[in-house]
Amino acid sequence: MSTRKERDSIGTVQVPSNKYYGAQTQRSRENFRISDEKFPREFIRAYGIIKKAAAAVNYEFGNLDKSIKVAIQNAADEVIAGAMDDHFPLVVWQTGSGTQTNMNLNEVIANKAIKSLGGQMGSKSPIHPNDHVNMSQSTNDTFPTAINIAAVESVQNQLLPAMEELQKALAKKSQEFIHIIKLGRTHLQDATPLSLGQEFSGYTSAIEHGIARLEKAIIHCKELAIGGTAVGTGINSHKGFDIRVIRKISEQTGIQFKPAENKFEALAGQDSIVELSGALKVIAGSLFKIANDLRWLASGPRSGIGEITLPTNEPGSSIMPGKINPTQCEALTMVCAQVMGNDTTITIAGASGNFELNVYRPVMAYNILQSIRLLSDGILSFTKNAVIGIEANEDRINHNLYNSLMLVTALNPYIGYDKASEVAKKAFEDNTTLREAIEQLGYMDGEEFDRLVNPKDMIKPKRHDHS
DSSP states (O other): OOEEEEEOSSOEEEEETTOSOOHHHHHHHHHOOOOOOBOOHHHHHHHHHHHHHHHHHHHHTTOSOHHHHHHHHHHHHHHHHTTTGGGOOOBSOSOTTOHHHHHHHHHHHHHHHHHHTTOOTTSOOSOOIIIIITTTOOHHHHHHHHHHHHHHHHIIIIIHHHHHHHHHHHHHHHHHTTTOEEEEEETTEEEEEEEHHHHHHHHHHHHHHHHHHHHHHHHHHTEEOTTOTTTSSOTTSOTTHHHHHHHHHHHHHTSOOEEOSOHHHHHHOOHHHHHHHHHHHHHHHHHHHHHHHHHHHTOOSSSSOOSEEOOOOSOOOSSSTTOOOOHHHHHHHHHHHHHHHHHHHHHHHHTOOBTTBOSOHHHHHHHHHHHHHHHHHHHHHHHHHTGGGOEEOHHHHHHHHHTOGGGGGGGHHHHOHHHHHHHHHHHHHHTOOHHHHHHHHTSSOHHHHHHHOOGGGGSSOOOOOOO
């Protein structure tokens, strides 16, 4: 592999000739050979947006020649579009501020711009990665800004649409199943009836609440740290730089961002991302419960609950012929487990800043974007391949319902709790129906039982008529 010689403040470095990154990126490649987790495309795109906006504002302030501004912006556009992804090789496990990644962006954009102007890659002339591409910026304000931009874009463009699709699918099933009366369960034991539609309405509501939580959580993520530079004071930038840069970021993304109210807080912590991760964890908890419920309800097909049928997507066993497993439910619960774990990491990372800087930002960036991506993809797969195709097994539902001893609960107002318990116990021990048991005990006749114990009347509060 052919190389070129580049120089940084420490000395010279051999850099692959076909790569647009420079000396600092190469040193990071050599010094941090730790696993292979790299920053996702969404994060690199966000950083490109920042560099493009900064170049425009620095030109407006008279600090960049127009030719340099244009060359930087054109190079940044290629970064934003994903055309330069092969030139961002750094792993997440690096310095806690993310300096190497910021310099990776600066070097790639500078070298791409230099080449577009007919210069020599690595020469830092006529465009310098620090002096021009990083002008009026620091890693300490650009990195948290990139995290927030990428997170908000990912939520609005990926996760919220996925959740809205799931909400619609669950709401449709709730209406479709509203007339089907089934056995309720508490503690995994038989309970009083409800409709299958009511059961699904609970799932629908959980997702609706998740959407609301998500929309609220990204409000603070729209406050950007850019303009704070090294420690929050804005040293080496111009007054109003943050406002102008954020205005251009908003135009590029179509999202209304704004300057952080306090730059010192924005650099020293990353509470907005911790808050967003918390919302994702709650959503993961809701999804975990929904997926597990559906897996239980579809268990069987002959020896389980079997009250619903999930779509058949693929064979379920390498040894048991004809077996079909709830694969979408299992995949989604694994996604949820990962998101919950990511939240723990993000919480610890968010609490681990010292004085004027949080130094766990790369792992926060990686984990928050992974959580958003996993939930987005997992929800879409679950909705398309499981929820939409759910069918009710009404024969099984009726069998379970009318064999339940908990229908006796409807008799509490008429014969009292103790006598109703006695009826249930006798029916269980004698392996008879509740109707037979109450007649044998002499508490009421069969006709009265039929009138009072009607599952359709048990799925709503009793009506109170005023005389």
